[in-house]
Amino acid sequence: xxxxxxxxxxxxxxxxxxxxxxxxxxxxxxxxxxxxxxxxxxxxxxxxxxxxxxxxxxxxxxxxxxxxxxxxxxxxxxxxxxxxxxxxxxxxxxxxxxxxxxxxxxxxxxxxxxxxxxxxxxxxxxxxxxxxxxxxxxxxxxxxxxxxxxxxxxxxxxxxxxxxxxxxxxxxxxxxxxxxxxxxxxxxxxxxxxxxxx
Numbered sequence: 001x002x003x004x005x006x007x008x009x010x011x012x013x014x015x016x017x018x019x020x021x022x023x024x025x026x027x028x029x030x031x032x033x034x035x036x037x038x039x040x041x042x043x044x045x046x047x048x049x050x051x052x053x054x055x056x057x058x059x060x061x062x063x064x065x066x067x068x069x070x071x072x073x074x075x076x077x078x079x080x081x082x083x084x085x086x087x088x089x090x091x092x093x094x095x096x097x098x099x100x101x102x103x104x105x106x107x108x109x110x111x112x113x114x115x116x117x118x119x120x121x122x123x124x125x126x127x128x129x130x131x132x133x134x135x136x137x138x139x140x141x142x143x144x145x146x147x148x149x150x151x152x153x154x155x156x157x158x159x160x161x162x163x164x165x166x167x168x169x170x171x172x173x174x175x176x177x178x179x180x181x182x183x184x185x186x187x188x189x190x191x192x193x194x195x196x197x198x
């Protein structure tokens with residue numbers, strides 16, 4: 001069973017979040033769709049910036065296809081429910097994580113920062129998908145989000161493994177713990193909103 005401990009997260013999602021999402025289904029599905037789209041774009045960007053990291057390129061190329069497929073699945077869910085894909089909103093969670101990235105540094109150091117941010121976003125997404133798969137009232141939606149949970153947990157592990165592959169293990173471990181501590185404190189400052197995936 002996937003939980004916050006196995007994902008490394010320091011703080012669980014506020015339980016009120018799931019209750020709020022059930023009142024904002026169109027909004028949460030819209031936000032989810034754009035999260036999947038941005039995940040695909042992030043992987044494409046990594047490939048464009050680091051084509052020489054062949055192992056990484058080969059590992060994340062399938063994720064581009066998978067994340068775009070997830071985007072289409074969420075669109076289908078909206079259509080099935082006669083709901084509309086709304087406008088993309090500013091992602092305060094991701095923007096705050098990006099602000100914690102080290103500025104400057106070598107090309108390799110910047111890669112590690114990007115991989116750790118990707119890993120953390122996927123970890124939090126998996127944790128939230130797990131909550132939806134357990135707590136939503138509708139069985140079909142529970143199963144829908146269970147599949148996403150398994151996928152995102154795998155992506156989290158992959159990004160973290162890549163970071164360890166391309167840098168000193170002790171450095172990555174220390175930096176990962178810094179990211180986890182920052183994220184744990186950060187989520188306490190964000191408003192609990194049922195129209196946002198993060």
